[in-house]
Amino acid sequence: MSTTDDELMAALRALWQENDPVPADLAERMVAAVASDDLSREYALLTLVEDATAAVRGDTGTTTLQFSDGRVGVMLHVADAEGGGRRVDGWVDAESPAVVLEQGQKSWTAEPAEHGRFAFDRVPPGLYRLRLTVREDAGERVFSTPRFEI
Structure with missing residues (x-):
């Protein structure tokens, strides 16, 4: 200039x-x-649900997590699997074509069944985030959990 x-x-x-x-x-x-x-996604409610029967049954390698943003709810049940991995069973209460479990650059995809059930088998321990596209009356939107450890 x-x-x-x-x-x-x-x-x-x-x-x-x-x-x-x-x-x-x-x-x-x-x-x-x-x-x-991004508040609805980043501050999705994360609740650790304690299973009172776990100590009695000796099932100490399990954790149940719930996520909700007021419109979508997801529940995860994480259990120890053979070889040091984890099995993640989940349920979503909204229509979603796919659920993606992300750990850094790695990801696992599952397609929810009729009643919203999905699972990931032999997942290594670590920090994760769950991401899914939810179908609603107004179209589609992405639901993403905060990071959690399994």
Whole structure:
């Protein structure tokens, strides 16, 4: 840019600052808007459901997790499997063509049966996220859980 261009840009900047200044709280509002944009997914309810019979039956290698965003609910039952892996049995209460279990760059896909049941066999322990496309009256949307450990 030439000196003339620099002067023109400075004059335009001064004009806009005088006639339409940036709101003082714009940065804070934008941070809040971006942070809350994904709230339904990131803050999906995660509940650890304790099985009172596990200690009696000696079945200590199981965990049950529930996720919900108020419209979609998912329940996972995680059990130890042979060879140090895990078996994940799940149920979704909404119509979904596929459920994807993601761990970093790896993923496993399952197709829910008629009543929303799905399963993943021989999954290595680690941090995961469950992602599924849910069919609703208004179309489709993605439901994703926060990360959880199995």
